[in-house]
Each structure stands twice: as C-alpha cells, then as structure tokens.
Amino acid sequence: xxxxxxxxxxxxEEMTLTVPREKIIEAVEAIKQAGYNFLEDVTxxxxxxxxxxxxxxxxxxxxxxxxxxRLIALVDEADAAIDSxxxxxxxxxxxxxxxxxxxxxxxxxxxxLIRIMMPDEWEGHPLRKDYPVEGYR
Amino acid sequence: MPIPTExxxxxxxxxxxxxxxxxxxxxxxSARHNSVAxxxxxxxxxxxxxxxxxxxxHGVLRLLLEIDGETxxxxxxxxxxxxxxxxxxCEAKFYQQVVPLTDRIDYLCPMTxxxxxxxxxxxxxxxxxxxxAEYLRVMLNxxxxxxxxxxxxxxxxxxxxALTMFLYCFREREELMRIFENVSGQxxxxxxxxxxxxxxxxxxxxxxxxxxxxxxxxGKIDEYENLLSGNPIWIGRTxxxxxxxxxxxxxxxxxxxxxxxxxVDWDLRRDMPYSGYEKFQFKVPISNDGDVWAxxxxxxxxxxxxxxxxxxxxxxxxxxPIAADAPKIVLPDREKMKTQMESLIHHFKIVTEGFAxxxxxxxxxxxxxxxxxxxxxxxxxxxxxxxxxxRNPSFATLQALExxxxxxxxxxxxxxxxxxxxxxxxxxx
Numbered sequence: 103x104x105x106x107x108x109x110x111x112x113x114x115e116e117m118t119l120t121v122p123r124e125k126i127i128e129a130v131e132a133i134k135q136a137g138y139n140f141l142e143d144v145t146x147x148x149x150x151x152x153x154x155x156x157x158x159x160x161x162x163x164x165x166x167x168x169x170x171x172r173l174i175a176l177v178d179e180a181d182a183a184i185d186s187x188x189x190x191x192x193x194x195x196x197x198x199x200x201x202x203x204x205x206x207x208x209x210x211x212x213x214x215l216i217r218i219m220m221p222d223e224w225e226g227h228p229l230r231k232d233y234p235v236e237g238y239r
Numbered sequence: 240m241p242i243p244t245e246x247x248x249x250x251x252x253x254x255x256x257x258x259x260x261x262x263x264x265x266x267x268x269s270a271r272h273n274s275v276a277x278x279x280x281x282x283x284x285x286x287x288x289x290x291x292x293x294x295x296x297h298g299v300l301r302l303l304l305e306i307d308g309e310t311x312x313x314x315x316x317x318x319x320x321x322x323x324x325x326x327x328x329c330e331a332k333f334y335q336q337v338v339p340l341t342d343r344i345d346y347l348c349p350m351t352x353x354x355x356x357x358x359x360x361x362x363x364x365x366x367x368x369x370x371x372a373e374y375l376r377v378m379l380n381x382x383x384x385x386x387x388x389x390x391x392x393x394x395x396x397x398x399x400x401a402l403t404m405f406l407y408c409f410r411e412r413e414e415l416m417r418i419f420e421n422v423s424g425q426x427x428x429x430x431x432x433x434x435x436x437x438x439x440x441x442x443x444x445x446x447x448x449x450x451x452x453x454x455x456x457x458g459k460i461d462e463y464e465n466l467l468s469g470n471p472i473w474i475g476r477t478x479x480x481x482x483x484x485x486x487x488x489x490x491x492x493x494x495x496x497x498x499x500x501x502x503v504d505w506d507l508r509r510d511m512p513y514s515g516y517e518k519f520q521f522k523v524p525i526s527n528d529g530d531v532w533a534x535x536x537x538x539x540x541x542x543x544x545x546x547x548x549x550x551x552x553x554x555x556x557x558x559x560p561i562a563a564d565a566p567k568i569v570l571p572d573r574e575k576m577k578t579q580m581e582s583l584i585h586h587f588k589i590v591t592e593g594f595a596x597x598x599x600x601x602x603x604x605x606x607x608x609x610x611x612x613x614x615x616x617x618x619x620x621x622x623x624x625x626x627x628x629x630r631n632p633s634f635a636t637l638q639a640l641e642x643x644x645x646x647x648x649x650x651x652x653x654x655x656x657x658x659x660x661x662x663x664x665x666x667x668x
Binding site (some may be wrong): 142143145168193196218231235 | 491599626
C-alpha cells in the first residue's frame with residue numbers, strides 16, 4: 103500500500119497498520135487484494151482526552167495465509183466520521199452500526215446507520231470515556 | 240344473565256383500534272428498519288412481527304418479516320433487548336474480575352469465553368502457562384462444546400417438532416452440568432479459568448467422571464442420529480432449506496459450523512492453534528450443501544471429534560502445576576498464604592490493587608461452538624483494562640439470516656434460526 107500507510111507496528115505477533123481516515127477504503131481494498139479475505143471485526147477505542155479522540159479498529163483475516171492484520175484509523179472528535187466499508191465487506195453493516203451507537207462515530211455512505219443496541223431515543227453514546235456511569239441522568 | 244351486547248361491540252371496536260394502532264407502530268418501526276414496509280399496500284405484502292418473546296427465536300431476538308402470502312420477502316433483525324453494557328463494565332474492573340463477566344456473554348459456553356479472555360490477557364503480559372493447565376483447558380472447552388451443541392440440538396429439534404430430542408439431549412447435558420459443578424462449583428457460570436492457569440486443582444473423582452461421560456457419549460450420539468437422520472419429516476424440514484453459498488458466508492462474516500457447512504475449510508483450532516490445540520489430532524467436518532441439514536450433520540460430527548479431543552487430553556494429561564509461577568499475578572495457594580508472609584502480601588495486593596498489565600493491544604480469537612469468538616483487549620499499563628471488545632460469532636451470523644430466508648417459506652425461518660444457533664446474550668452483550 104504505497105502512500106497510504108502512516109505507521110506500522112509489529113507487537114506480540116500481531117501486525118498493526120495505521121492509515122489516514124480519508125484513505126480507509128483504498129487501504130481496505132489493497133488488503134483484500136493481498137489475500138486477506140475475511141473481515142472479522144470493526145470496533146473503536148475512545149482515547150479521550152488525547153486528540154484525535156477515536157481509534158477505529160478493523161481486524162482482517164486471511165484464510166489462505168492464516169494471518170491477521172489490524173488496521174487502525176484515527177478520527178477527530180469535531181468531525182467524528184469515516185467512510186463505511188460495506189462496499190468491500192457487507193458484514194461491516196452491523197459492526198459499524200454498533201460503533202455508531204456506542205461511540206457516536208458516523209460512517210459515511212452507510213445505508214442504514216441507526217442505533218442497534220440502545221433504544222432509538224437514547225441520548226449519548228455509552229462507551230465514550232466521558233459518559234457518566236453514576237449519578238442521576 | 241343478559242349479555243351486554245353493546246358493550247361487547249364497543250370493546251371489539253376498541254380492540255380493533257388498538258390492534259390497528261399497534262400494527263401501524265410495527266409498520267413505522269419496520270420502515271425505519273431497512274424500510275421493510277415501504278410499499279406495503281401497493282405490493283400486497285404484510286409485515287409480521289416475530290419476537291422478541293417468540294419461543295423459537297432462542298432468546299429475545301425480534302424479526303420484522305415482510306411476507307407475501309407465505310413467502311418471506313424481507314427479514315430485518317432488531318436486537319438490543321439484552322444489552323447490559325458488559326464492555327463498559329469491564330473498564331471498571333481489575334483484569335481478573337472481568338472473567339465472571341465473560342461467562343455471562345455466551346451462557347452456553349462459559350469456558351470458551353473464559354479461555355479467550357485469559358489467553359488475550361496472557362498474551363498482553365507475555366505469560367507462559369503450564370502444560371497441565373493447557374490440557375485441562377482444552378478438555379473443558381471440548382466438553383463445553385458438546386454441552387452447547389446438545390442444547391442446540393435439543394432446542395432446534397424442538398422447534399421443528401421432534402419433541403423427544405429435547406429430553407434426550409438435556410439428559411446428557413445434565414451429566415456435563417454435574418462435571419462442571421464438580422470442577423468449578425457452578426453448573427453454568429463456571430468462571431473456572433484464571434489469568435495464568437486455573438482456579439483449583441480438579442477434585443479426585445473428576446477424571447473418572449469425565450471418562451465415564453466420554454465412554455457413554457458416542458452411543459448417545461448414534462441414538463440421536465437414529466431418531467433424526469432417517470426421519471422423513473426431519474429431512475423434509477432441513478434439506479435444501481436456508482442455503483448459503485461460500486462467497487456469501489465469507490462476505491457476511493459467518494464463522495463456525497455454518498461457514499464449514501457452506502464448504503469453507505476453516506477452523507481456528509487447527510489453522511491458528513491456541514492453548515496447545517496443535518498437540519491434538521482431530522478432523523474438521525466439512526460439507527458443501529450449505530443448508531440446514533449440512534449444519535446439523537457438521538455439528539453432530541463435531542461432537543464426535545470433541546469427544547476424541549477430550550479423550551486425548553484426558554489420556555495425555557501431564558502432571559505439574561495448574562497455574563503459572565507468577566506470584567504477582569496468580570493468587571497464592573491457600574496453605575502458603577496461611578504460613579508464608581510473602582504469599583499473604585501478594586494475595587492482599589492482588590485482591591486490593593489488581594496487577595498492572597503492560598500497555599498494548601491484542602486480539603485473541605478462539606473457536607467457540609458458534610464460530611470465531613474474539614477478544615480485543617487494550618491496556619494502558621494500569622490494573623484495569625482500557626477497553627475490552629468481544630467479537631461474537633452470533634452477531635455476525637445474524638446478518639446472514641436475511642440471505643438465507645429471502646424467498647423461502649415462513650416456516651423455514653424457524654428452521655434457519657435454529658440452524659445458525661444464535662445466543663442473544665452474546666449478540667447484545
């Protein structure tokens with residue numbers, strides 16, 4: 103992936119690649135071309151209070167190479183959005199809805215971006231680090 | 240007594256009104272969900288709300304089905320009824336205190352969850368665990384797999400009208416529950432694994448109990464197959480129903496028995512071994528049919544393979560400790576705690592302050608009875624996990640439900656839900 107990668111780390115026998123969020127589709131397609139055929143998971147980590155705040159994490163597996171790649175993209179709080187990868191892997195649908203529901207990171211071009219775990223009228227995103235866990239709401 | 244006809248009529252009217260308004264709610268609801276009922280009136284289709292209290296949805300799954308006569312046109316799952324925020328709770332606990340929470344995610348295979356989480360944290364720490372603990376973990380995992388498949392077989396057959404199977408399966412499951420109770424003190428929420436090994440040395444009669452079960456079980460599986468495999472009703476309800484191609488299965492994130500039933504030869508135990516699975520000989524059953532029948536055959540074969548693995552683990556069980564020699568992480572032996580000052584100090588520190596785990600992020604996947612169960616643990620170097628995320632097989636497999644049900648009969652939806660073996664606890668977390 104020339105020109106797409108901003109960081110690569112091999113730690114505890116796991117490969118982590120960092121890409122800028124604008125190029126996530128490009129990166130995911132390149133990884134798929136390289137033989138990584140199975141999207142395992144899309145999730146997010148809230149790095150509050152550091153900036154950029156959200157780390158969207160993709161785990162992608164290759165059945166042929168028997169290896170896994172972790173792809174991460176950092177997303178700012180002010181414009182918490184990243185392109186949806188449903189066009190590459192349809193299975194991203196539920197995963198991305200979950201991240202949207204629990205972290206409030208939006209996925210551009212997602213066909214059905216609504217809450218999945220919490221009730222529709224719920225306010226806030228529970229897995230954010232600044233979400234109150236005690237006291238009255 | 241005279242019958243108050245007017246009141247009855249009024250009530251009926253009210254009833255109809257109420258029914259209409261709730262139907263409108265459902266239609267609006269479904270319009271929101273993937274616009275299932277966008278042109279209900281025009282297309283002569285009807286929206287059927289199935290669940291969340293429907294007995295054959297195996298928990299609290301709610302399906303919005305758009306049906307044309309008896310044919311399913313669209314199927315949109317609505318989940319979240321069992322969301323308890325386990326991922327958020329994990330962030331407030333010490334690493335060891337998370338283990339009991341993992342039991343509650345997939346309550347049919349608690350040991351598999353324990354294993355995935357413990358392996359992830361052990362990977363973060365860079366910890367080696369003794370071989371004996373690995374063997375016992377493998378053995379208990381395979382017994383858990385049999386137990387989970389027994390619940391699946393019983394309830395799946397119950398949904399399709401084979402009522403006897405349920406009683407047969409739960410009879411054998413009871414034996415397993417006794418084994419789990421004997422070894423961990425709990426029947427379902429075992430929490431038996433610890434970071435660094437196991438909680439306790441198994442009791443002396445445990446091995447004989449497991450041996451008796453492993454000897455008894457193959458005959459019982461034959462018995463189940465005698466009841467089902469040649470049964471024309473069972474064949475009629477399962478063969479050619481809910482087909483899923485290999486490409487669709489991979490694109491939709493399906494793992495485990497449904498993936499192997501679609502012809503993809505992938506099993507994490509064999510292909511990316513963990514916890515010493517590379518030391519065991521077993522076959523991975525594959526089928527190319529991709530229907531409900533194929534999933535049934537594969538799970539039955541998997542039970543047989545699990546018996547073999549558990550037998551190998553029992554026969555080759557090495558001697559030695561059941562937990563790693565890491566006094567700052569593993570709780571000390573009770574006797575030592577009463578006689579040695581250091582052990583008492585370590586015990587006090589672990590219980591009150593937990594133990595710090597080096598910063599980093601790991602993803603550890605194991606083959607649960609339902610597919611790939613992955614734990615993504617992020618540490619910031621403190622005694623509590625910064626983030627724990629579970630990748631659950633049922634959550635992904637549920638996305639394939641629409642592909643399997645579209646264009647099929649309404650009654651087949653029940654068969655398909657049973658065949659993908661979902662557990663709502665892990666879908667909603």
